[in-house]
Amino acid sequence: MRSVRQCSRTACTRAAVATLTYVYADSTAVLGPLAQLAEPHSYDLCAEHAERLTAPRGWEVVRLTPQLEDVGPTPDDLSALAEAVREAGRVRQPARPEPGTLTETARRGHLRVLRAEGD
Numbered sequence: 331m332r333s334v335r336q337c338s339r340t341a342c343t344r345a346a347v348a349t350l351t352y353v354y355a356d357s358t359a360v361l362g363p364l365a366q367l368a369e370p371h372s373y374d375l376c377a378e379h380a381e382r383l384t385a386p387r388g389w390e391v392v393r394l395t396p397q398l399e400d401v402g403p404t405p406d407d408l409s410a411l412a413e414a415v416r417e418a419g420r421v422r423q424p425a426r427p428e429p430g431t432l433t434e435t436a437r438r439g440h441l442r443v444l445r446a447e448g449d
Contacts, residue, residue: 335368337376346374348395350383359385362394 335346349365350373352358361380365372375383385391436443 335364335374337379338373339375339379342376342379344376344378347377348375348380349373350375350380357389358392359383359389360392360394 431447432444435445
């Protein structure tokens with residue numbers, strides 16, 4: 331499924347559609363499609379903030395994606411969601427009982443130490 335990351339701008343709750351990174355050595359701001367993973371030195375922006383982006387004086391803005399818009403869920407996203415709902419609704423098989431040859435010898439919190447007979 332696609333990411334549901336939010337815009338990095340303060341108080342903006344819209345979904346991010348673009349990623350902004352800075353190349354300080356070249357005085358360049360690069361605005362491109364939303365990155366697969368969130369990076370610590372990049373900013374995710376919604377369509378509105380990406381369109382209104384300006385750079386400091388003397389800096390250049392490179393836009394790698396001319397049209398930024400939130401396209402909404404894709405058929406793959408909806409299929410994945412439907413499959414997750416189906417999986418959550420399936421009847422679970424009861425846990426298999428432990429073989430009779432195992433004996434609990436100690437317990438620490440939720441962990442158990444089991445010993446097979448004959449060991």
